[in-house]
Amino acid sequence: MRGLVYKSTGSWYVVRDEQGKSWNARIKGVMKLDSITSTNPVAVGDWVQMEIEEQAIASAMITTIEPRTNYLHRQSPRHKYQHHIVAANLDLSMLIVTVKSPKTSTGFIDRCLIASEMYHVPSIIVCNKADLHTDKENTVFEEWKRVYGGAGYPVLLVSAETGLGMDELLSMLSRKTTLVTGHSGVGKSSLLNRWLPGINRRTQDVSGWSGKGLHTTTFAEMFELPQGGRLIDTPGMREFGLVNLEKAELSHYFPEMRKLLDGCQYNNCQHLNEPQCAVKEAVRTGIIDEKRYLSYVNLLDSIDERNY
Ligand SMILES: Nc1nc2c(ncn2[C@@H]2O[C@H](COP(=O)(O)OP(=O)(O)O)[C@@H](O)[C@H]2O)c(=O)[nH]1
Ligand SMILES: [Mg+2]
Numbered sequence: 001m002r003g004l005v006y007k008s009t010g011s012w013y014v015v016r017d018e019q020g021k022s023w024n025a026r027i028k029g030v031m032k033l034d035s036i037t038s039t040n041p042v043a044v045g046d047w048v049q050m051e052i053e054e055q056a057i058a059s060a061m062i063t064t065i066e067p068r069t070n071y072l073h074r075q076s077p078r079h080k081y082q083h084h085i086v087a088a089n090l091d092l093s094m095l096i097v098t099v100k101s102p103k104t105s106t107g108f109i110d111r112c113l114i115a116s117e118m119y120h121v122p123s124i125i126v127c128n129k130a131d132l133h134t135d136k137e138n139t140v141f142e143e144w145k146r147v148y149g150g151a152g153y154p155v156l157l158v159s160a161e162t163g164l165g166m167d168e169l170l171s172m173l174s175r176k177t178t179l180v181t182g183h184s185g186v187g188k189s190s191l192l193n194r195w196l197p198g199i200n201r202r203t204q205d206v207s208g209w210s211g212k213g214l215h216t217t218t219f220a221e222m223f224e225l226p227q228g229g230r231l232i233d234t235p236g237m238r239e240f241g242l243v244n245l246e247k248a249e250l251s252h253y254f255p256e257m258r259k260l261l262d263g264c265q266y267n268n269c270q271h272l273n274e275p276q277c278a279v280k281e282a283v284r285t286g287i288i289d290e291k292r293y294l295s296y297v298n299l300l301d302s303i304d305e306r307n308y
């Protein structure tokens with residue numbers, strides 16, 4: 001019997017079969033998957049094969065995991081060489097940001113976008129709390145829209161509070177499996193609660209961030225949108241580390257640079273001081289935004305620091 005994993009607690013899973021019936025499933029024995037060592041071989045978003053254990057209590061045993069189109073993983077907090085697979089088979093990553101309360105930094109946005117590029121998941125940027133915007137915040141938003149829109153990312157302005165921008169956003173999510181990411185406090189739970197009344201994801205007071213509950217283990221869960229599409233919520237998860245990111249690869253994860261790389265004279269061009277660099281030329285002519293280029297240079301530096 002085939003099913004899709006909707007929830008993982010690490011030791012058991014909620015799997016929905018193709019008729020829509022939910023099963024509580026466990027893993028049969030030890031499953032070795034891919035080449036990475038994972039503390040949880042099955043992740044939310046995985047398609048699996050399972051055997052019925054006990055029909056009456058809807059319990060099942062997962063026997064196989066189907067090949068993934070992609071997956072996100074992060075280092076286990078306890079074991080450096082173990083990875084935790086967070087979610088699989090994603091079509092989209094929805095990065096929720098805010099100009100105000102809290103302010104999302106562009107450095108954070110860039111790192112999140114790069115992480116998604118590394119996993120081959122397209123991103124959209126959703127700026128929430130539009131209802132709090134005055135001219136000042138709107139100017140910042142317009143600038144984000146110019147910079148990230150120019151790089152090829154859709155940028156939307158919404159308010160979970162008033163409902164502004166919801167129709168357009170929901171239409172972008174239909175028929176897709178979307179990972180919801182973003183800083184704590186930007187309104188991820190509020191958006192989920194708005195779209196999925198009844199699920200009651202706990203929202204957090206802006207005043208209550210002081211670290212309380214930061215270390216409680218929470219697990220990814222997938223939800224079906226009434227309008228179509230699925231959302232994966234990863235509460236408690238903050239930034240994806242840019243694991244194993246190499247200097248030479250970095251520009252491949254900037255889509256506006258990626259498409260120009262053939263034009264650089266050197267194969268291994270880092271787009272700093274090399275002659276005949278298509279990226280620097282594009283920065284000079286304004287095709288690539290200077291802020292994105294500076295962010296690239298900063299990240300390149302930080303990769304250096306980590307390795308030495
Ligand atoms: N003004 C305003 N506040 C919002 C909006 N969305 C969420 N909030 C508030 O921001 C705080 C954090 O929201 P929450 O959904 O818990 O953020 P999360 O940490 O990303 O899940 C809560 O107090 C929400 O009520 C919005 O669109 N406008
Ligand atoms: Mg939340």
Ligand SMILES: [Zn+2]
Pocket residue numbers: 264265269270271272274276277278279280
């Ligand atoms: Zn170059």
